[in-house]
Amino acid sequence: MTQQQAFRIHQDDDGHRAGVETIDIATPQTGDVLVRVSASSVNYKDALAGTGRGKVIKRFPLTGGIDAAGIVEHSEHPCWKPGDAVIATGFGMAFDHDGGYAETLCVPGDWLAPMPKALDARQAMILGTAGFTAALAVHRLLVNGQHPGLGPILVTGASGGVGCIAISILAQLDFEVVAVSSKQALHDWLTNLGASRIIGRDELPGGERPLEKAVWGGAIDNVGGAMLAQITRTLAPNGNIASIGLAGGTALETTVMPFILRGIGLLGCNSVDVPFPLRADLWRRLASDWHPADLDTLASDEVDLHGLPAVFENMLAGKTHGRILVMPN
Structure with missing residues (x-):
């Protein structure tokens, strides 16, 4: 497969618009990793970006989604190999780099953290x-x-x-x-x-x-x-x-x-560019001694890419609670 579905955000002479489009899958360059996305989530920043009500995106068009979890498909980075389970949050995702609202995510390997063994992709994105x-x-x-x-x-x-x-x-x-x-x-x-x-x-x-x-x-x-x-x-x-x-x-x-x-x-608290040792340690703690006792109760909804606009509106109107999962497939 050379193409994928992605939630794209545009801002141009025609104004703001966003929705699901078919785009090419990126080819990893030196230092990059291609991840098959299993799950993402909706954060307040995602709602601002997706509706155009916040100046949180640096370049357009862009794939939204400031986090994702999935499995490495191809790696040009020495720390990651195909089959590795990984988590991506912050850095330039959905700011000046395509984010996690797509079937695949191609990012620098330095942006990734290892998935703790006690978590799967869905659980990781309930946390997100x-x-x-x-x-x-x-x-x-x-x-x-x-x-x-x-x-x-x-x-x-x-x-x-x-x-x-x-x-x-x-x-x-x-x-x-x-x-x-x-x-x-x-x-x-x-x-x-x-x-x-x-x-x-x-x-x-x-x-x-x-x-x-x-x-x-x-x-x-x-x-x-x-x-x-x-x-x-x-x-x-x-x-x-x-x-x-x-x-x-x-x-x-x-x-x-x-x-x-x-x-x-x-x-x-700037969670965007936390150095790798602390980033990995915080995920380890979220999977162990800081793990919510009943994690599933934090997930209030689950949508696909097409369901994102309605969720964004509800979140900005204060009509959501807890965590909202995004399943791209």
């Missing part, structure tokens, strides 16, 4: 970029001295992909997890994942003073904007915030007082 990002956030918190004794960990955007997996990991590490979610119907689901309490956005303690009463030992924030600023004012001394999302805005209006007087840490 969201799970990897959650693991990176937890890793950054722990490296910066976060521990259960500092107090409860707040997880905003709790019903999203990163949030729900972060809750599961933190609960396994004996943290008290407080989830922020306005979706009443998902409260039992979040509790089963490990949240000890669920609160709405309007229940967050706050105020306008530079420092308010310390409530949270730490946080994983998937929202940004005003909510992130509010959390900085209510964090306990020496606590940390892992900052991931910006759905609530990119501006951060706060003061230096929480950072100086309480010694809090604001830790940015």
